[in-house]
Amino acid sequence: MRKNLLLAVFSGLLLWIAWPPTSYTTFFLFVGLVPMLMAMENIIQSNSSKKGRLVFATTFIGFFVWNTLCIYWVYNSLKIIGPVAAIPVTLIPYSLGPLLMAGACWLYYRMRVATSRGWALAALVCFWIAYEYLHQSWELNFPWMTLGNGFAVSHKWIQWYEYTGVYGGTVWIWACNILLYLLYLGLREAQSKQQRLKLISAFVLVLLLPLGLSLSRYYNYEEEISPSGIVVVQPNIDPYTKFNVPPYEEISTLTKLSDSAALPNTEYFIWPETAISEDINEDAFSGTPQFNQVKQFLVKHKNGNLLTGISTYKIYNDAHTPTAQQLSGSSQFYDRFNAAVNIQNGEKLQFYHKSKLVPGAELMPFGSALSFLKPVFEHLGGSSGGYGSQNEPDVFYSQSGVGADPVICYETIWGNWVAQSVKKGAQFIAIITNDGWWENTSGKDQHFDYAKLRAIENRRWVARSANTGISGFINQRGDVVQQSGWWVRAALRQNINLNSRLTFYTQHGDYLPYTAIILACVGGVWILLSSFRRRKA
Incomplete structure (x- = not known):
């Protein structure tokens, strides 16, 4: 024995x-x-x-x-x-x-x-x-x-x-x-x-x-030459205190970093998960100070689109989703989302709701059986009843028609999920994350390394923006072309090659x-x- x-x-x-x-x-x-x-x-x-x-x-x-x-x-x-x-x-x-x-x-x-x-x-x-x-x-x-x-x-x-x-x-x-x-x-x-x-x-x-x-x-x-200018931003805000930072101050930091790396032809600015961290009603986002602040930034970048993480909620008149919770003292219900939004010079908004949720922090697995753990998970910054999600991956499109696959944090390790978005038309993969929860450990490095696998499976560039962690660019062969350091503020600029061809894995999963x-x-x-x-x- x-x-x-x-x-x-x-x-x-x-x-x-x-x-x-x-x-x-x-x-x-x-x-x-x-x-x-x-x-x-x-x-x-x-x-x-x-x-x-x-x-x-x-x-x-x-x-x-x-x-x-x-x-x-x-x-x-x-x-x-x-x-x-x-x-x-x-x-x-x-x-x-x-x-x-x-x-x-x-x-x-x-x-x-x-x-x-x-x-x-x-x-x-x-x-x-x-x-x-x-x-x-x-x-x-x-x-x-x-x-x-x-x-x-x-x-x-x-x-x-x-x-x-x-x-x-x-x-x-x-x-x-x-x-x-x-x-x-x-x-x-x-x-x-x-x-x-x-x-x-x-x-x-x-x-x-x-x-x-x-x-x-x-x-x-050999990559097909089809360049697009991308900027990824790492604001390096402590994840344990970031929700105490005033929204205006956080967005101001992000716009200054973005401006420092921008060029006239920059097509996408990518900000990390929950970069806009105050819970916002999706249906009323265009009337918020945060939206106006972002629009003022984009005015200087006529071709620019902003793909950013955002904390949102939606209100319903009935509980038509499994995760919907009733508003206190009301007959209405609501869902919270760890989301991404694409903002451009125009009125069009595109939202994506994170779908591969972290068990515990974002999803209460087997809800009733594990309900005794709800207070623990609330301390992790999650939702005790679970975040809302969507059933299918999505693609964000820029003003010029460039398709980006919004991948939020944990979703990086689902090859088939990313492939479905690429199959729908994504020409590059945009990963937004916040790896600072794990501190300076190998967790952040593993998470960054796994992104190489998604690049190879789909033959797509990866542009990765982390609040704290590692931000950078990975080409279609899985090579790291640029990356930031740990616990530093950074804005990285890269011309990536877009790709519309589908690999065998992308097609068949x-x-x-x-x-x-x-x-x-x-x-x-x-x-x-x-x-x-x-x-x-």
């Missing part, structure tokens, strides 16, 4: 070392799961009567080590509720992912009981991808640790994400680890030299073929996990039927 536990922990440490933002160690992803597979094999081959429980518990501990070391920074964003009270709340993201990962490994064990090792390992990959898709789809979503995200700092290796998305990276990692694991078993079980040579050849092919194709694509990829889920369901049925046959016998 101790040996298997050490193997699982070692696996977790290898995966942590390989994870962004660590550089030059990404290759550990190709071996990091081998000790975990060895530990599971030892348990399966043991005489224990509780093999399933041991597989689940052992793998959970290993994956808990990996997750906790990679996303330790979650604790920083929760310290506002108190360092002691933050600990149990932090355990939710630390533990939930490992529980699901361990569940996939437990299903692998059940598959090993029902069929051969080869089929069980193939099923493990499907079970794992099904878990990853579940963890980006349900109300406790947190797809931060999807295996394919691990290549964000080695983006030259995964240019083929334009065909597969991050799930292609998950398959690649598992395929390499499984082949090395089978090679280890071949040595342990004294397989023939010919069989071992076949495994070595398969591993080399699986490792080097995607890598070679990617490097070739990277060095031969998450077809890999859909396929894996179907196969995982087949595997689950096989497990049930095999169990039924054994009991009957």
Whole structure:
């Protein structure tokens, strides 16, 4: 038991070392799961009567080590509720992912009981991808640790994400680890030299073929020349005090920074999430002092559009959305939104409501069951009843017809969501965020690095504006062309190339996990039927 536990922990440490933002160690992803597979094999081959429980518990501990070391920074964003009270709340993201990962490994064990090792390992990959898709789809979503995200700092290796998305990276990692694991078993079980040579050849092919194709694509990829001038602004306002800053003062800081980098042909100014932080009625926004202040700024930039984060609300005469709450002392209802708005020289306004909401701070998952946590989440600056959202992504269009994909903070890690907006006509991706909640930790770096994956999947430039964090520009190959420092005020100017062509992934989205889920369901049925046959016998 101790040996298997050490193997699982070692696996977790290898995966942590390989994870962004660590550089030059990404290759550990190709071996990091081998000790975990060895530990599971030892348990399966043991005489224990509780093999399933041991597989689940052992793998959970290993994956808990990996997750906790990679996303330790979650604790920083929760310290506002108190360092002691933050600990149990932090355990939710630390533990939930490992529980699901361990569940996939437990299903692998059940598959090993029902069929051969080869089929069980193939099923493990499907079970794992099904878990990853579940963890980006349900109300406790947190797809931060999807295996394919691990290549964000080695983006030259995964240019083929334009065909597969991050799930292609998950398959690649598992395929390499499984082949090395089978090679280890071949040595342990004294397989023939010919069989071992076949495994070595398969591993080399699986490792080097995607890598070679990617490097070739990277060095031969050429962007279509279609320039557009963009300015991203980082006002660097402390997120824990920003809502105490007078709106006029905040907008004044943003306009001064924007003016410092503007050129006559600047087409988009991009301000961060909740840059306009005072709750504003969307239907009356054009009559507010904040709107007039922005319009005065845009008068100097005739071609300019402002894409900015904003806190808004809408009032209804009835509760026609699941998140609508009743106004105190009134028969009316309202929704609050973490939103983005596109403002131009004219009367046209375009709003987008953040749709991938942070569980807890912006969305009360499984509302009634977790209602006891509402006071905690209110302290995080969120809405105890949940923010409103919209069902589909959107595209903002400038006066000249340039399409921008407004991506608000957490939405950065949903490849398929961003792809849907690009498919609708977005020619570049505008990410607005506020990463200062995590302080100067690797959380802000990981979040920035993940944006490279969206650039590659869709072959679109990314313009990223962070209130505090890292602002910058990423080209269509995933290269960081410019970036700001941490905790500094900055305004960055860049001519980006717009792109209207659609990649295979943009057109077809998450077809890999859909396929894996179907196969995982087949595997689950096989497990049930095999169990039924054994009991009957």
